[in-house]
Amino acid sequence: MIRIKGLWKSFGDNKVLKGVNLDIETGETIVVIGQSGCGKSVLMKTIVGLLIPDDGEIEIENVSLKNISRKKLLEIRKKIGMVFQSSALFDSFSVWENVGLGLIEHSKMSQDEIMRIAREKLKLVGLSDVEDMYPAELSGGMKKRVGIARAIAMNPQFVLYDEPTTGLDPIIADRINNLIIELQKELNITTVAVTHDIISAYKIADRIAMLYDGEIIFDGTPKEVQNTDNPYVQQFIKGEGEGPVSGGI
């Protein structure tokens, strides 16, 4: 499980996270919703130790990331897959090398074997015949999907998706939703996803948490989200411009 305890993170005077608490059980899918710029990506990066929190603690499988050695951290990360909002593909590598890099570096598999796995993972995200292309030759949605294939290539126990369906057409988006559900069911993967896509959130989430003003202000099942009278949550899921949620434009 992943345990987030009293997480604070600021950039200069910009306090982004102000005491985030969240427990994510093993095998659970949690979706974090929240306005653009509220710190969802920062939260994701802090969970995996890419950003160091100013205060508070992250525990993954009861191992605290606080004062952890670099070696141990890198070891833990092999169990984690992450899909970046920006895809973050390695642009000097072909698509299959992107997907297979973890295996190339950490396993003793032959190149053929790694290529086969890469192809298989790409197929899961609805891509074929792209393995020899380079990221620059792909569309935004294709990059996103390569990013997903890369994140699941090493059969991780935890997958963090930063907006997995943004920029995808509705059909592919739904396939990705199904993929996330399947992975969770079949492999008992613990999933944290960030999305603005409320339909996708309802579909994949066991629990939905809303991040607002640096804190988790709501945490419940999709049903509870729909039925809550929390005005912030209501405004967000209905997508209303007017309401208690401030900020934005």
Add this chain to the structure above:
Amino acid sequence: MIIRAVRSFFSYVGGVIIILTEGFKNFHRIPKSYRLILNQILSMGISSLPIVVLVSVFAGMVTCFQAAFQTKAYVPELYVGMSVAKAVMIELGPMLTGLVVAGRVSSSIAAELGTMKVTEQIDALEIMGIDPGRYLVMPRIFSGIITLPILTILAEIIMILGGLFVSVYGLDISPYIYLRGVRTNFIQIELWGGLIKSVVFGLIIGLMGCYHGFQSKGGAEGVGQATTRAVVSAMVLILIFDYFIARVVFA
């Protein structure tokens, strides 16, 4: 003002030392990373080769011309070759190669790593449990250390040949005299001292490329700045270290 300058100086030195240790502490993984290193050596070597050759030919020619011109009628022709060889081994070879490769390679390392930084590719490596220190920094620093002496030896040979060309066709000195001059009064430490310099310059080039690449912030503009800084700081450090190594080696 002064406090800020001092502080930024120390954070600079600190940052450079961090990158340096990232590189060195992964040196024990060189055998396993031979592919990454080989790629770096080839790309560094091949990309700098044309410019190193070009610069060396002309540097050798002008050195020979000046050596003869300045000493005309005072010293025997034999000393023209000797002057060229000494100037090339002690200073020109390592220094010019260092500066030229700094311009060519530090910039491309900084641009590459900077782009990886601002597009989150380095974060992506981290997430895959791949240490950027081992995967990116170590191969670049190590390749610099290997490539620079090789390029320097090549540059020195070409410079001496450039000098030969000028002495034969421009100064009417016979090639035998010139080449005998090259070997006259040869002192080994002068050759090794120059090569020690080139090793240090290679380290500086890789290090500055990596450090400034990792420091990149923002987008394309930040990468551009990092690139310029990498080149300028590599060149400045090369000039500074050139002096101090000379003082130590030739003391």
